[in-house]
Amino acid sequence: MGLMSKIYLDTAAATPVDPRVLAAMKPFWSGQFGNPSSIHSWGVEAAAAVATARRQAADFLAAHPDEIIFTSGATEANNLVLAGVMKSAATDSELIVSAIEHPSVLEPARALIGSKLIILPVNSVGLVDGKNLAAALTSATRLVSVILANHEIGVVQRWAEIAKVIRRWRRDQHSPWPLLHTDASQAARTIELRVEKLGVDLLTLGGGKIYGPKGIGLLYCRRGVQLAPAAAGGGQEAGRRAGTENVPAIVGLGRALELAASAAAGETKKLTKLRDYFIAGLLRLVPDTHLNGSPAERLPHNVNVSFVGTEAEQVVIELDARGIAASAGSACTDPRQDGSYVIMALGRSVEVARAAVRFSLDRGTTRADLDCVLKVLPSIIKKIRDHNFDYARSAFTKI
Secondary structure, three states: OOOOOOEEOEOOOOOOOOHHHHHHHHHHOOOOOOOOOOOOHHHHHHHHHHHHHHHHHHHHHOOOHHHEEEEOOHHHHHHHHHHHHHOOOOOOOEEEEEOOOOHHHHHHHHHOOOOEEEEEOOOOOOOOOHHHHHHHOOOOEEEEEOOOEOOOOOEEOOHHHHHHHHHHHHHHHOOOOOEEEEEOOOOOOOOOOOHHHHOOOEEEEEHHHOOOOOOOEEEEEOOOOOOOOOOOOOOOHHHOOOOOOOHHHHHHHHHHHHHHHHHHHHHHHHHHHHHHHHHHHHHHHOOOEEEOOOOOOEOOOEEEEEEOOOOHHHHHHHHHHOOEEOEOOOOOOOOOOOOOHHHHHOOOOHHHHHOEEEEEOOOOOOHHHHHHHHHHHHHHHHHHHHOOHHHHHHHHHHO
16 A cells, blocks of 8 residues: 555544643642652642542542542552452452453452452343342452453453442342442543442543553442452552552543543544444455444444454454554463453454454544555455464355
């Protein structure tokens, strides 16, 4: 196709920082550099900025400011949930997570000592069945963690059903357990996240997915939930997360959430149309292409497909050579894994999992951008398949 303007379709991995967010952060790098714990005017100024961001985050979630804990990102927040809830529970306690959780939930869950881990399966399009969840609950269950919108396939869970199961169990057992947690990092751009409506006790978000800075996130922790601190050495974040606050990043996160709240409806409408247009084009123009995840119950900006007969990394490299950014699964997935565990959890083969490519649209993505991708992809896939002996041989035998 020749040289072209770059097309970025990997916002599920990272979004650019919105200029308005950058402008809000700028004063706190040097001019207003005080430590929020200091009692002089520089510190008071910084503390006020953190308080404003905490209020912005609380407003975004329809929560109380004292329920917001700032962290270094969603990964730390997820680890804080598991460590804070489960490590203080009884040794015979149980933890339930879905099979398609982010690695920052699955890996610490597997590492917990003294607790039983139950991994909840999903159906062929990535949805948790409420009946399966209800059947997995016992009096020893202390925490249920289900990702709100998956980081690879973009599937949005039927959250009302999940929350209803937990509420009914608590009522019938006359118990405050289990707590319900969700990683909502991928959902914040386009889905309304009101914690009372969701029925969650704990919720995590990251700044790098919503046009905010990387290296900053938050944990919503409902009032009354006991959470052991992850680090000692200071009284910051109500004693739950020691260490001097990253004021510029916190300010950026607060502003990004404020902007996301106002832009969500328009972005959802626009990206849903583009997503469906792109999926239809891929399935029409590239033979042996499979959509991974629910066609409808998915994020507006997510397209995940497997080009059978290819390796995802090959496709991503070929696209990058033409100025197009996509992803071979999640940026946080261990590269040593033999194919996406998320795709295999849908019942797909290793070959299909290895061939899964994620495209995630940007608020600036246009139909012309997608047409450029659709123009080059068929030849890229054909080139890779022609060099894949097993695929070429199987295609020949079908003739």
